Amino acid sequence: MSVTFHIPGALREFTEGRTKVEMEASPKVVGDALKALWTRYPGIRDRIATEQGEIRQHINVFVGNEEIRYTGGLATPIPPGSEISIVSAVSGGGARPRGPYTRSPTRLPPDDGPTRT
Amino acid sequence: MIGQVLGHYHVVSKIGEGGMGAVYRAHDEVLHRDVALKVVSKSAGLDESASQNLLQEARASSALSHPNICTIHEVGETNGELYIVMELVEGQSLRSLIGDTGLAVESILRYGVQIANALGRAHDRGIIHRDLKSANVVVTSDGLVKVLDFGLAKRVGRGIFEGSTRSFETVQDASMLSGTLPYMAPEVLRGEAADYRSDLWALGVVLYEAASGRLPFEGRTGFEISSAIMREMPKPLGPPVPPGLWAIIQRCLAKEPMQRYQRAGEVQAALEAVQSSAVISAEPGGDRSGPRTTVLHNVQHIHVRKGDFLLLVGTTKGAFVLRSNSQRTRWEVGGPYFHGHAVYAMAYDQRDGQHRLWASTQSYWGTLLRSSDDFGKSWTNPQEAPIRFPADTGVSLKNIWQICLGRPEEPNLLYCGVEPAALFESRDAGESWSLVRGLFDHPHRPRWMPGNGGLALHTIVLDPGNAQRMYVAISAGGVYRTDDGGGTWTAQNRGIRVMFMPSKYPEFGQCVHKIAMHPARPERLFLQNHWGLYRSDDYAENWKDIANGVPSDFGFAVVMHPKNPDCVYIVPVDSDEFRCTCEGRLRVYRTRNAGASWEPLMRGLPQKRAYETVLRDAMTADPLDPVGIYFGTRSGQLYGSTDEGRTWKKILDGLPSVVCVKSAAVGDPSVFREPKPPQEATATSSRSRRSTGKSTSRKGKG
Numbered sequence: 001m002s003v004t005f006h007i008p009g010a011l012r013e014f015t016e017g018r019t020k021v022e023m024e025a026s027p028k029v030v031g032d033a034l035k036a037l038w039t040r041y042p043g044i045r046d047r048i049a050t051e052q053g054e055i056r057q058h059i060n061v062f063v064g065n066e067e068i069r070y071t072g073g074l075a076t077p078i079p080p081g082s083e084i085s086i087v088s089a090v091s092g093g094g095a096r097p098r099g100p101y102t103r104s105p106t107r108l109p110p111d112d113g114p115t116r117t
Numbered sequence: 118m119i120g121q122v123l124g125h126y127h128v129v130s131k132i133g134e135g136g137m138g139a140v141y142r143a144h145d146e147v148l149h150r151d152v153a154l155k156v157v158s159k160s161a162g163l164d165e166s167a168s169q170n171l172l173q174e175a176r177a178s179s180a181l182s183h184p185n186i187c188t189i190h191e192v193g194e195t196n197g198e199l200y201i202v203m204e205l206v207e208g209q210s211l212r213s214l215i216g217d218t219g220l221a222v223e224s225i226l227r228y229g230v231q232i233a234n235a236l237g238r239a240h241d242r243g244i245i246h247r248d249l250k251s252a253n254v255v256v257t258s259d260g261l262v263k264v265l266d267f268g269l270a271k272r273v274g275r276g277i278f279e280g281s282t283r284s285f286e287t288v289q290d291a292s293m294l295s296g297t298l299p300y301m302a303p304e305v306l307r308g309e310a311a312d313y314r315s316d317l318w319a320l321g322v323v324l325y326e327a328a329s330g331r332l333p334f335e336g337r338t339g340f341e342i343s344s345a346i347m348r349e350m351p352k353p354l355g356p357p358v359p360p361g362l363w364a365i366i367q368r369c370l371a372k373e374p375m376q377r378y379q380r381a382g383e384v385q386a387a388l389e390a391v392q393s394s395a396v397i398s399a400e401p402g403g404d405r406s407g408p409r410t411t412v413l414h415n416v417q418h419i420h421v422r423k424g425d426f427l428l429l430v431g432t433t434k435g436a437f438v439l440r441s442n443s444q445r446t447r448w449e450v451g452g453p454y455f456h457g458h459a460v461y462a463m464a465y466d467q468r469d470g471q472h473r474l475w476a477s478t479q480s481y482w483g484t485l486l487r488s489s490d491d492f493g494k495s496w497t498n499p500q501e502a503p504i505r506f507p508a509d510t511g512v513s514l515k516n517i518w519q520i521c522l523g524r525p526e527e528p529n530l531l532y533c534g535v536e537p538a539a540l541f542e543s544r545d546a547g548e549s550w551s552l553v554r555g556l557f558d559h560p561h562r563p564r565w566m567p568g569n570g571g572l573a574l575h576t577i578v579l580d581p582g583n584a585q586r587m588y589v590a591i592s593a594g595g596v597y598r599t600d601d602g603g604g605t606w607t608a609q610n611r612g613i614r615v616m617f618m619p620s621k622y623p624e625f626g627q628c629v630h631k632i633a634m635h636p637a638r639p640e641r642l643f644l645q646n647h648w649g650l651y652r653s654d655d656y657a658e659n660w661k662d663i664a665n666g667v668p669s670d671f672g673f674a675v676v677m678h679p680k681n682p683d684c685v686y687i688v689p690v691d692s693d694e695f696r697c698t699c700e701g702r703l704r705v706y707r708t709r710n711a712g713a714s715w716e717p718l719m720r721g722l723p724q725k726r727a728y729e730t731v732l733r734d735a736m737t738a739d740p741l742d743p744v745g746i747y748f749g750t751r752s753g754q755l756y757g758s759t760d761e762g763r764t765w766k767k768i769l770d771g772l773p774s775v776v777c778v779k780s781a782a783v784g785d786p787s788v789f790r791e792p793k794p795p796q797e798a799t800a801t802s803s804r805s806r807r808s809t810g811k812s813t814s815r816k817g818k819g
Binding site: 010011013014042043045046047048050051052054056057058059088089 | 375481482483485498500501502505506508511512513514
């Protein structure tokens with residue numbers, strides 16, 4: 001069962017203009033799905049993750065309607081047929097709410113670097 | 118074949134032989150026009166599926182309608198023979214025009230622009246050429262370029278090894294490879310799929326060939342050619358090939374697709390910029406239009422000529438480039454570039470004959486260093502962030518605060534100062550960057566503390582006479598100097614006050630806001646501190662307080678007069694709590710005696726309810742005569758003076774918060790002449806009004 005990414009306008013330059021990208025692979029967790037996405041579209045990686053593999057502060061990744069910082073970070077499991085949305089945060093006006101977010105792994109292995117195709 | 122009829126095409130004569138088969142002139146008996154008819158040879162080895170693919174590709178390509186693309190009218194099959202009916206283009210192939218010596222630069226640019234334009238149209242329609250080469254480009258007698266055989270190269274087949282031993286034939290593998298070996302991109306040779314950027318590689322090969330009469334990657338066998346493509350750099354092209362064209366070719370021929378231009382439109386715009394710089398080398402004042410193509414949409418572009426003067430303005434929501442002539446009275450505004458991105462650093466690099474703008478962009482999507490070779494019409498948008506901290510540092514880039522060009526004799530050298538505080542250097546004109554470890558591993562670094570704007574290395578000053586010596590300033594870490602080209606660094610803060618620590622004169626930890634040096638006096642530096650205004654006369658070994666007659670010694674920017682090493686400009690603000698111009702009066706202060714006294718410059722500047730802030734990189738001087746001074750404010754106003762600060766005019770308002778202002782004179786080295794000796798320079802500036810500054814008490818002095 002495939003996974004579908006919803007691509008925000010700011011990143012479509014790197015997905016040949018696609019608003020949706022369907023991944024044939026069946027990644028088990030969000031981290032794997034993202035890796036598959038930027039293996040296909042390398043320009044995505046540095047836009048949503050820092051060079052140390054952390055999802056950027058003001059970028060939110062949703063599986064369905066749940067933001068992954070609250071559901072296990074990059075280890076968030078992906079049910080088959082999931083839709084994953086990448087959204088830039090509405091920022092300003094205070095710190096992020098505390099909660100499970102602080103305990104969730106949001107860091108990818110740091111040595112990955114962008115995948116070259 | 119001659120005399121036969123295929124479909125409703127009567128074959129008249131043979132024009133030539135191509136990779137796929139023979140090409141004939143034929144007459145369309147229905148529409149009564151002559152056409153080119155390509156009959157795909159049975160020996161091309163097409164099986165049924167490959168034939169269908171070819172038909173499909175040809176049909177897709179037939180949808181392309183563009184003046185620089187040879188139109189495909191029809192594809193068909195009759196009696197088992199596959200044929201493609203195309204527009205009959207009468208002219209000479211680019212290959213034959215190039216000959217052994219290459220073409221004139223003007224022709225290369227004219228043809229190159231048209232080829233790039235054709236590629237851009239095809240790419241927009243999702244069609245990749247896959248076999249662009251000089252033999253596939255025809256130039257008509259009136260100079261119109263027609264690119265042939267769009268999309269036809271795929272899946273036409275013989276084996277790669279056979280092909281690679283026939284170095285100039287089209288080589289194909291039924292499943293993977295297509296194209297002509299010397300024009301094939303490295304990724305295609307690796308067996309990866311060709312994409313738009315593989316065509317841009319081929320365009321680079323064609324441009325190189327047109328410029329030199331030779332292919333960039335040569336060899337006696339296919340293996341040698343492949344090896345050169347994969348591993349070797351092309352032999353550099355010097356005059357008469359302009360550096361700008363050579364730079365474009367190099368970028369097309371970057372081994373990694375992501376290091377190339379990402380769109381044909383970018384190549385086209387860059388070629389047009391070189392065309393316009395050909396205008397630059399022509400008579401000034403000639404009625405020649407600037408570049409035509411706009412790659413960025415809904416953005417105003419400027420047209421730049423030799424002798425023009427530029428202001429680069431970075432704001433928290435994008436960048437602007439302003440153009441004027443040497444009078445600096447009327448301004449054409451380009452931008453905004455990078456909508457919504459903060460642009461803290463900009464630079465204009467015309468070393469080695471190039472015309473490259475640099476800008477750093479920061480947004481939620483990260484921080485990038487980007488460049489434009491066409492004065493802003495197109496900018497690089499690298500897939501991979503060029504400046505990145507190594508994995509072992511555990512640190513991530515937040516912002517790029519400063520772009521510093523190397524000395525004129527080091528045209529490939531660039532530095533960037535970044536947040537969190539670190540220095541990066543590039544020794545290949547910005548292609549690759551590395552962290553300067555000598556500074557990053559300094560034992561003081563863990564104890565540097567972020568200032569209000571973050572922990573930033575925001576200032577880089579090179580000693581013009583000593584290639585081993587440079588200075589950096591860090592908020593809040595202080596001034597550091599290297600005397601061995603960056604290997605080791607020492608804190609140089611003796612005499613600089615710190616208001617926010619128990620010890621007022623620590624070895625380091627100062628919140629230095631800016632330092633400036635005059636090239637004629639490299640031993641002397643001026644420094645605006647977070648409280649405190651200083652001068653050093655001994656390469657930053659010791660600092661002396663020079664806040665004599667300023668309303669506040671708090672401020673950000675400090676700018677050298679480019680011709681007078683005793684003359685410096687600052688814009689004091691009230692205090693660190695109230696970072697606005699003192700008493701709501703917008704005043705620049707100038708010293709012409711190296712800080713012994715300061716005078717306010719206010720004519721033309723608002724003196725009521727002007728609670729403005731001029732940030733550390735938001736003021737600059739120009740090298741013209743008389744010298745101009747420019748600054749932007751946090752409220753988005755841009756002011757300029759073309760008489761060394763005596764009178765001021767508002768250039769723009771309504772901008773986002775201005776964080777960076779830089780100036781440049783385009784293509785005229787005479788304005789960059791060596792600084793005059795101090796005596797002569799003093800005499801020059803003595804035409805200006807004498808100091809009227811009145812000494813007032815300084816705030817926050819410890």
